[in-house]
Amino acid sequence: MSEQATAPEERGRLDIDRSVLRKIAEHAADRVPDSRPVRRRIAGVGLGEHGSHARLSGPDAELRVSLDLALRYPSPVRETVRTVRHRVESDLERLAGCTVRSVDVTVSALVSDDAPARVE
Template identity: 60%
Template sequence: MTGTVGTAESATESAATTRSEHGGITEPSERGGLRIDRGVLRRIAEHAADSVPNCVRMRRRVAGLGTGEHGATARLAGPERQLRIRLDLALRYPAPIAETVSAVRERVRTELERMADCRVATVDVTVTALVPHPTAPRVE
């Protein structure tokens, strides 16, 4: 494994590079840019949707074989100031669908704005399944 170890001098030099010519600290916006990959924005939206009560994870099946679980699936379109999001998710049955979908929309909007400073224009939700509460095993 190769690498370099920073010293106290190199740390002081790097801190000095953030100072402007006039001795003040350079503003963060002047230091460089920030680009957040679409995959990260998609995962934020999916995680936000999955964290709403009554949204459930489904068992993924391929050719009749279980291959794990998945939660909400998001697709994004548009620029970061006008994101259009399409979500596919499963809900617990019998949950109030309209209230749950409204909570999902609000959570996705607030999380994307809070974490990535993105503005969401629309959140289209498709409920792909209604999953009943698991029943407790009966003892006979």
């Protein structure tokens, strides 16, 4: 069989590093309209802003995602979390071929759009 006639799935193997899968999940969550970045501080020193944080467990065929994120206040929390779960699942499946078993979401902060900027 010539190389052109070989089916794509028979040409080799593709391994996607967990850090890439984690970034896909975080990016998907950060794209939800009511998701907000929060200030990062260590020992009282401001280090800029960061979006959601994801942790992954399980094999790629049964991926479990744990997300920690901040939401805009006021926003419909249940609807926003439902949207986050759907977007994370669909992006991981579409972009990396993973099957997501669960997406656990922790809303760690509510961020007001009209909060005054703080000088650090």
